[in-house]
Amino acid sequence: MSTTQSERLRELLEPLIASQGLDLEEIAVDSVGRKRVLRVVVDSDTGADLDRIADVSRALSAKLDETDAMGEGEYTLEVGTPGAERALTEHRHFVRATGRLVRFQFAGTGELVARILHADDDGLDLEVPGVKGRKATTRRVALADVEKARVQVEFNRKDKDEKEEEA
Template sequence: MATTDEARLPERVRELASPLADDLDVELVDVEVKGSGTRRLVRLVADAEGGLDVDVIAALSRRVGSALDERDLIPSSYTLEVTSPGVDRPLRRPRDFARNVGREVRLVREQDAPGDREVTGTVVVADDSSVTLEVDGDEVVVPLADIDHGKVVLPW
């Protein structure tokens, strides 16, 4: 069983990395800390308006790596990976859906949400409270509170 410090490690890495990402106009989408001992992986998933380029990823990696080492937040050796969200990454937050306006997505609603459990359509609008999909020529508004997650439907 993980100790409290171990369980809080992703949150602590996020607290450290978020301002560094903000300085680069980068959104920190997700933080994962996996493994233990010398096989520890710290993965930062980041995104930016217009996407990320290699220089921004490298700059964020250097800044976060230096800050992690300076504060000795990870008690052993680790591998730091900075990446952009993949197309198969779950969509959960308003910004996730807004980034995918014009793309076809499949939404999975919470168990107790009204309507079909799954709905597939093209994202027309996404705001802080709902996602509007075009489904068979009709617009379907799904409250974010009803969505468990969504995924981009790949064209192949």
């Protein structure tokens, strides 16, 4: 059974990333002209600041230098986080997105934009914003019913404390 380069790299690098308290979210090797780029996306429940990214980048670079996992040619290592509008694909992604506004796509039943209030093993408690002056409602959905989910960027979101001060 043959494995792809990405799978071999995942097996090599995932334990090292986990030892740094991070999760390996994505790994990809892309060709950019004559050069190759190894993109590694990491995250954790508490996020990953620039210092943590730099530390894991140095550790990954050293590990790759001592193996031939990337072969003989030149490559660039890029380590980063998933970004603001990340796709939610794993249970831990939904837990980490608690409090965030998410665009959901459900199999056969359409689309919904709602805020994740709580995520557990069975599903999600969502707050669906009210329309035309109506109050927000809550809704429970099963994770199995979610076909796609992507965090939405909110530029003018008011925190709960600010809303209470205005009331």
